[in-house]
Amino acid sequence: MNKSSQTQKYWSNAAMTTSNTKGFKIPPIIWIILGVILILSIPRIMSFIKFPDTIFVEDNNDNNDIGILGTITETKQQAVEAYSRGDFLAAQNYFQLSLAQQRNDPESLIYLNNSRAKESVNLLKLAVVVPIGSNLNIAQEILRGVAQAQNEINDKGGINGQFLHITIINDNNDPKVAKKVAKKLVKNSDIMGVIGHNASTVSQEVAPIYQKSGLVMITPTSSAKGIPDVGNYIFRTLPNTNAMAQTLANYALENSQKFAICYDSTSLFSRSFKNTFSTIILQNQGQLSPTVCDFSAVNFNGDKEIREALNNGADTMVIIPHIDGIEKANLLAVKNRGRLNFLGTSVLNTIKTLEVGESMEGLSIVVPWSAKNPLNQLFATSARQLWGGNVNWRTASAYDATNTFIEGLRQGQTRDTLQQAIENPQFSTNTINGIVKFLPNGDRSVKGIIVQVQPSKHQTGYDFIPIEP
Numbered sequence: 001m002n003k004s005s006q007t008q009k010y011w012s013n014a015a016m017t018t019s020n021t022k023g024f025k026i027p028p029i030i031w032i033i034l035g036v037i038l039i040l041s042i043p044r045i046m047s048f049i050k051f052p053d054t055i056f057v058e059d060n061n062d063n064n065d066i067g068i069l070g071t072i073t074e075t076k077q078q079a080v081e082a083y084s085r086g087d088f089l090a091a092q093n094y095f096q097l098s099l100a101q102q103r104n105d106p107e108s109l110i111y112l113n114n115s116r117a118k119e120s121v122n123l124l125k126l127a128v129v130v131p132i133g134s135n136l137n138i139a140q141e142i143l144r145g146v147a148q149a150q151n152e153i154n155d156k157g158g159i160n161g162q163f164l165h166i167t168i169i170n171d172n173n174d175p176k177v178a179k180k181v182a183k184k185l186v187k188n189s190d191i192m193g194v195i196g197h198n199a200s201t202v203s204q205e206v207a208p209i210y211q212k213s214g215l216v217m218i219t220p221t222s223s224a225k226g227i228p229d230v231g232n233y234i235f236r237t238l239p240n241t242n243a244m245a246q247t248l249a250n251y252a253l254e255n256s257q258k259f260a261i262c263y264d265s266t267s268l269f270s271r272s273f274k275n276t277f278s279t280i281i282l283q284n285q286g287q288l289s290p291t292v293c294d295f296s297a298v299n300f301n302g303d304k305e306i307r308e309a310l311n312n313g314a315d316t317m318v319i320i321p322h323i324d325g326i327e328k329a330n331l332l333a334v335k336n337r338g339r340l341n342f343l344g345t346s347v348l349n350t351i352k353t354l355e356v357g358e359s360m361e362g363l364s365i366v367v368p369w370s371a372k373n374p375l376n377q378l379f380a381t382s383a384r385q386l387w388g389g390n391v392n393w394r395t396a397s398a399y400d401a402t403n404t405f406i407e408g409l410r411q412g413q414t415r416d417t418l419q420q421a422i423e424n425p426q427f428s429t430n431t432i433n434g435i436v437k438f439l440p441n442g443d444r445s446v447k448g449i450i451v452q453v454q455p456s457k458h459q460t461g462y463d464f465i466p467i468e469p
Contacts, residue, residue: 073101076108083111088119103388106143110166113147113154117163124158124413125165126405127185128398129178129196132170134324137350138198138394142220143168144387145398146195149406149431151386159409167191173198173324175205182206186213192409192418193218195401199323200224200269207234216419218404220397223346223368224272228442233419235442237400238368238393241272244346247448248318248366249280252343256316259286260309260340262293262332267322270295273345274320289314295321295328302328302335309340316341319348326352333359346448349392354453354462361455361462366448369393372466373449379433392464396433403431 072080079094095112099105117123128146130139150164158164169185171178178197185191186209193216197203203222210217211231218235219227225241228234252259259281264270278288289312293305309317317340321329329348333356336342344365353360371380371390379399383391404422407429411421421427428437439445451464 073098075101076105079108079111083115083118086118088115091115092119104140104144106140106147107168109147109151110143110168113150113163114165116154117158117165120158120163122158122161123163123165124192124409125167125190126402127167127169127191127194127196128402129169129171129181129194129198131173131198131324132168133172135173135198137352138221138323139170141350141392141394142196142198142398144383144391145220145395145400146402148383148386148395149399149402153406159406160413162413164406169196171197171202173202175202178202178206179209182209186210186215191215192413192415193405195220195398195405197222199267200227200272201267201322203227204268207231210234214415214419216405216408216415216422218401220401221394222269224269225276232423232442235404235422235438235444237404237436237444238346238397239446239448240443241269241276243446244366244368244448245273245276246280247450248343248345249277249284249286251364251366251450252316252318253281253284253286256341256343257287258289258312258314258316259343260289260291260293260305260312260314260317261320262295262305262317262329263320264295264322264325266296267325269345269347270320270322274318277318277320293317295325300328302332305332306336306340314340316343318343320345321347323347326350329353330356330360333363338362346393349394349451349464354464357462360453363453364450364467365452365464367393367451367464368446368448369396370449370451370464370466372451372464376433379431382432399433400429400431400436403429403433404436 075094076098079091079098082094083091092112092115095108095115098108102108128143130142132139146166150166153159154163169181171181185194194210195218197206197219198221200222203219204224204227207217207227207230211233214233216233218237220237222236223238223241223244228236261274263274281288289309291305291309291312291314294300319329319332319342326348330352333342342363344363346365346367348365349367369376379396383395408418408421412418428435437445450467452467453462454465456463
């Protein structure tokens with residue numbers, strides 16, 4: 001019986017007992033005590049009934065740094081309870097059993113390795129900040145890359161003999177929440193570095209906090225211009241907006257004449273990509289439609305925007321949604337009914353895009369990495385064997401970010417020496433996913449590739465297939 005059903009049974013029995021009690025008056029002091037107990041119990045009760053598939057995990061230097069992502073099995077609950085009471089050997093056994101039931105659950109693999117780290121006592125800590133509350137799928141994609149890198153290094157005995165521990169934190173892709181997270185992390189001297197954040201708007205807000213306090217931040221998913229320019233403690237493991245927009249614009253100019261753009265004016269990444277892409281198109285004698293299409297507009301409906309783009313002579317629409325606004329991009333595709341060609345950004349590289357089906361067929365997007373690219377086959381195969389399915393660029397980029405920290409921690413195990421190691425022009429890390437090396441401003445020297453939504457060759461439905469730019 002799960003905890004929520006146990007709670008329901010308890011309250012049912014309590015009500016029954018009260019209704020069957022005759023002539024008995026409970027003293028006021030008892031009511032007061034019961035009231036205090038109830039108030040103190042609210043946080044724990046709410047953890048089971050509010051947002052059951054989201055968590056906010058904090059490491060308070062004890063065993064309470066664990067939460068639940070997604071569906072929880074009885075075995076995983078047993079693992080959590082063992083971990084929380086400090087029985088790390090039992091927790092390892094239960095997490096292994098849980099992974100046998102839910103192979104693609106990155107949280108269980110991370111906490112399996114955290115149990116190993118806690119049992120050894122000799123450990124190094126990183127934090128990963130992901131949008132669990134606002135976009136669980138994206139959070140899990142990132143966590144799979146972190147978990148895979150952590151598992152690989154711990155299987156080898158750790159970093160110079162010290163096991164890697166990962167603290168998972170949710171920021172909901174919300175700048176206000178993220179700033180609170182950042183301020184807490186910089187005060188926790190056990191945390192050596194931060195993998196994250198996800199959205200560019202969030203990373204822009206928190207980067208100055210990490211920079212000022214001397215805590216290295218490596219974002220695997222924020223590509224908007226200027227984020228690493230905040231300072232020498234800020235890095236990223238994906239191409240920046242300029243590189244991605246240039247790749248998409250080159251492809252676009254070979255296949256289209258006039259472009260309408262639909263973006264999200266509230267998103268830093270969306271605005272940044274739109275402006276860069278537009279500049280490149282105009283510099284190369286391309287044409288832009290005057291169509292106004294803003295996903296964040298209160299009156300956005302998709303149909304009007306498509307008609308306006310067609311009336312203005314556009315043959316292609318570039319769609320640049322915020323990561324938490326993919327549903328509106330999907331609506332736009334359905335309303336389009338194949339009339340306009342669609343181009344887009346790496347934000348659309350999710351299962352949600354493929355689930356739209358035929359309406360998204362032919363969508364071409366620029367991504368930092370593709371499992372179908374022959375150059376990426378070693379990591380893609382390894383990830384598929386571990387998780388039981390294909391992964392996307394977020395997993396690969398998070399894997400690279402984690403391995404960057406691992407290599408840096410081999411060279412220095414304080415915040416300052418870690419930063420000095422990664423900032424060194426000679427620094428690089430070479431894994432099965434290739435070489436990670438940074439430019440002087442903290443950007444990674446790589447460019448994107450084009451993939452297109454096409455019917456899958458090996459299964460039903462659709463897939464992202466690399467095409468020649």
